[in-house]
Amino acid sequence: MTQDSSGPAILVEGLTKSFGDVHALRGIDMAVPRGTVLGVLGPNGAGKTTAVRILTTLLLPDKGRALVDGRDVVRQAAAVRRSIGLSGQSAAIQEELTGRENLELIGRLYHLSRPESRSRAVQLLEQFDLVDAANRPAKTYSGGMQRRLDLAASLVGRPSVLFLDEPTTGLDPRSRLGMWDIIRSLVEGGTTLLLTTQYLDEADELADEIVVIDHGLVIAAGTSEELKGRVGGDVLEFTVPDRNRLSDAVSAIASVGEGEPHADKETGVVSVGVGGRGSEALVDGVRALDGAGVQTRGLALRRPSLDDVFLALTGHAAEEEELNGKRRRSRRSKRDETKAKS
């Protein structure tokens, strides 16, 4: 078995996967160079988890090819398993056991000797700031600590390619920032990382390259800056306190913007790309809104965020989809949920 160490750490070509009528992946391609971070960004149900499950040998693709560390995830699954680490959406740890026992158990299953497992566990407990809690059952841990322990468990085998499936979903903002720091330090060490997220700021913050997935297709790829460039320059944004005037505001501003303005009916926030016209557009915008007699708050010009990118690419905001996804999730059983979300 040859290992192509010069090629990308992850190579995906034309990958498709359906669950009955649900086409989770409809032919995706991606390549992740060694030592870099790929952020796979998309709403719930976009196909992110399905892609991760195929790449980590948990699921067989219908069509297409995927190589991890130069090895085929279908034909050389056992070899792939030796070079990957996986940390999923929930903390896959044994809650009745202590943090130390959890890590030692994983070490033993990697066929490390007893002393090796022990020292590897100590190392990881230190690295993930869990030394004080090492001998407490994991069920006494906070959500953030459990996720750290889970991430530590995925590193026991010193993987060269790490998969993190929504590593901060469900974490409070502080734990989330802590997790970002940990992920950054992993990447500095040279680990190749594929990270899925539905948070645009997370991809912006951590990823070298971003792939945007929606309905099982890659709809855009590039660096965060490149994607932002797609929006076409700056964004003029303001809030309309009186929701009844929202449509008036949109028609007033339409002539100022370069693209279609987008209005969020729940928050009353209106945004429109204005290209490179900057302050000129700002003044025109104020005049147009004043002329239409629409009251606004917080009118400002800003750099585009990945939210704007998502909006520009898909025509709907990432958050809207996410809300629908959550509502759907609560009614479904776990099996359906996995399928629907994958």
Place this chain on the structure above:
Amino acid sequence: MTTATAPTISLPDEPSLLTRFRWAVADTLVLARRNLLVWARVPAYLVFTVIQPVMFVLMFRYVFGGAIRIPGPITYVDFLMPGIIGQTAAFATFATAIALAQELKKGVIDRLRSMPMARSAVLAGRLVADTGRMLVTILIIVAVGYAVGFRFHNGVVPAILMVVLATVFGLAICVIAAFTGLAIGDEESVQAFGLIWLFPITFLSSAFVPIQSMPGWLQAFANNQPVTYVINTMRALAIGGPIEADLWKSIAWLAGILIVFGPLAVRAYKRAS
């Protein structure tokens, strides 16, 4: 940062068959030990798995027992105990199904399946630990039986064989439970489903009452189902009586269950999502 700079663990690309077998055994033992450790850490598990059969012993011995007529010179407690022990072994498998469903839900099984460990070990480790746990429970129930008047009348070796048969019977049910746990994958549904099939097959058998006391149509089922064969064999081992026919039917059924549901459970594990 040691994580990435250190080389990946040096494992040969294709381990030999012998190495793979050694790993499978080692992985099974590591996971069996983990399962027993988890069990020991949660005293409530231990208490509930033991209290429930003890309640059955006391209830049938002192509440229903007086109203149940046993043909021949056998006392009801001697008739009852092999039945209760068989039922205890069968009901102990609830824990197997629920534990696997939980591990599936929490992603523990995903993690283990993404690791370079023996794929058979998760199931095997679960079965080894649960069979051990079942044996302990059976021995406790035998002791409780002795306290309420039960005696083995047929010698030590048949008594030991009865415990062995009960354990193998439990193992067979365990394999079915493992399959349902992995195939259904949701603990509440798994539990509900367990009741739906375990209650009828244990109660519509010779475990608690003589089958002759049932209506004819029910006798037809009760007389020809595996739990009755197993309980009859256990009863013959415990207190004496004809054994031949029931023993062979028991062995055939238990072997059949293992042959059918073993591969099904493995398949459900491999496909688990």
